[in-house]
Amino acid sequence: MKMNQKIAIVTGAGSGIGRAAALALLRDGWCVALAGRRAKPLQEVAGEWAVGGAALAVPTDVADPVAMRHLFDATVEHFGRVDLLFNNAGNGAPAIPLDELSVEQWKAVVDVNLNGMFYGIQNAFRVMKAQAPRGGRIINNGSISAHVPRPNSIAYTATKHAVSGMTKSASLDGRHFDIAVGQIDVGNADTPLAHRLTQGVMQAHGAVAEEPLMDVGIVGQSVLYMANLPLTANVLFHTVMATRMPFVGRG
Numbered sequence: 001m002k003m004n005q006k007i008a009i010v011t012g013a014g015s016g017i018g019r020a021a022a023l024a025l026l027r028d029g030w031c032v033a034l035a036g037r038r039a040k041p042l043q044e045v046a047g048e049w050a051v052g053g054a055a056l057a058v059p060t061d062v063a064d065p066v067a068m069r070h071l072f073d074a075t076v077e078h079f080g081r082v083d084l085l086f087n088n089a090g091n092g093a094p095a096i097p098l099d100e101l102s103v104e105q106w107k108a109v110v111d112v113n114l115n116g117m118f119y120g121i122q123n124a125f126r127v128m129k130a131q132a133p134r135g136g137r138i139i140n141n142g143s144i145s146a147h148v149p150r151p152n153s154i155a156y157t158a159t160k161h162a163v164s165g166m167t168k169s170a171s172l173d174g175r176h177f178d179i180a181v182g183q184i185d186v187g188n189a190d191t192p193l194a195h196r197l198t199q200g201v202m203q204a205h206g207a208v209a210e211e212p213l214m215d216v217g218i219v220g221q222s223v224l225y226m227a228n229l230p231l232t233a234n235v236l237f238h239t240v241m242a243t244r245m246p247f248v249g250r251g
Contacts, residue, residue: 005029005030005031005079006029006030006031006083006084006227007030007031007032007033007075007079007080007081007082007083007084008022008025008030008031008032008033008082008083008084008085008086008227009032009033009035009071009072009075009082009084009085009086009120009124010022010025010032010033010034010035010086010088011035011036011060011062011071011085011086011087011088011089011116011120012035012036012062012088012089012090012141013032013034013035013036013041013042013045013088014034014036014038014040014041014042014044014045015036015041015191016189016191016216017088017141017186017189017191017216017219017220018036018086018088018089019041019045020189020216020217020219020220021086021088021219021220021223021224022034022045022055022086022220023045023048023220024217024220024221024223024224025084025086025220025223025224025227026048026054026055028224028228029054030054030084030227031053031054031055031056031079032054032055032056033055033056033058033071033074033075033078033079034046034055034056034057034058035058035059035060035062035071035089036059036060036089037059037060037061038059039057039059042057042058042059043057045057056074056075056078056079058070058071058074058075062089062112062116062117062119062120063111063112063115063116065115065119068116068119068120068123069119069123071123072123072124072126072127076127076131081127081131081136082124082127082128082131082136083136083137084136084137084138084139084227085120085121085124085136085137085138085139086139086141086223086227087117087120087121087124087138087139087140087141088141089112089116090112090113090141090143090156091108091109091111091112091113092109092153092155092156093105093106093108093109093153093155093156095150095151095152095153096152097152098152098154101154101155105155106155109155109156109159110155110159113156113159113160113162113163114159114162114163117140117163117166118166120138121138121140121166121170121181124136124138124179125170125173125174125177125179128177128178128179129177129179133178134177134178135177135178135179135180135231136178136179136180136231137179137180137181137182137226137227137229137231137234138170138174138179138180138181138182139181139182139183139184139223139226139227140163140166140167140181140182140183140184141163141183141184141186142160142163142164142167142183142184142185142237143156143160143163143185143186143187144185144186144187144188144239144241144245144247145157145160145161146160146161146163146164146183146185147185147239147247148247150201163183164183164237167181167182167183167236167237168236171234171236178231180229180231180233180234181234181236182226182234182235182236182237182238183236183237183238184219184222184223184226184238184239184240185237185238185239185240186219186239186240186241187239187240187241187242187245187247188211188212188213188214188241188242188245189213189214189215189216189218189219189242191216211242211245211246212242212243212244212245213242214240214241214242214243218240219240222238222240226238
């Protein structure tokens with residue numbers, strides 16, 4: 001490692017937004033611990049950077065507090081510190097009426113989107129408070145759903161609204177320890193999960209309509225911008241979306 005090398009942890013790094021953010025950070029010279037439930041996609045990303053040793057694949061279930069502690073400890077053991085957590089991993093439930101949603105489906109979303117986010121924040125504080133130089137940055141993935149719901153999305157929407165509360169609370173608590181906490185809210189990035197939007201998705205007034213997508217690499221660049229700010233500055237909330245997506249307005 002080079003002197004002053006910056007170290008990041010990215011959860012959900014094997015695909016979609018997490019992968020785009022991890023690649024943006026690696027291309028900018030960061031070292032990145034790649035976390036996700038599936039080892040193969042993580043290893044594929046890490047393999048592109050194997051020569052420089054800048055990427056470390058750490059298979060992790062963010063819903064498991066023991067696994068999340070191991071993720072941070074493994075990162076510190078390998079790289080020496082943690083300067084950034086992109087708290088990105090998320091999960092959704094079927095788009096069904098809320099009275100048909102099972103308790104198991106509800107808990108599965110809460111375990112990843114809410115509990116997993118908390119475990120990330122808590123471990124980042126544990127490490128960032130103790131390291132020297134002290135401090136670091138946390139970027140939580142809130143989603144457009146942190147502001148407005150889609151039809152039949154109560155579990156995902158509730159957890160993403162909760163992420164905004166955790167962002168504000170952690171931002172306040174982090175002030176005294178040089179820990180900057182912010183949130184990125186992404187709308188309609190072209191990932192395998194979101195590509196269905198181009199085939200039509202339920203709107204608030206009941207109609208089904210196609211929605212435009214933006215390149216997921218743009219989200220990676222947004223995370224990189226937030227990550228590279230000095231700790232004396234913070235983007236508390238950052239919204240990036242396809243220009244023509246139906247976010248603002250009535251419907």
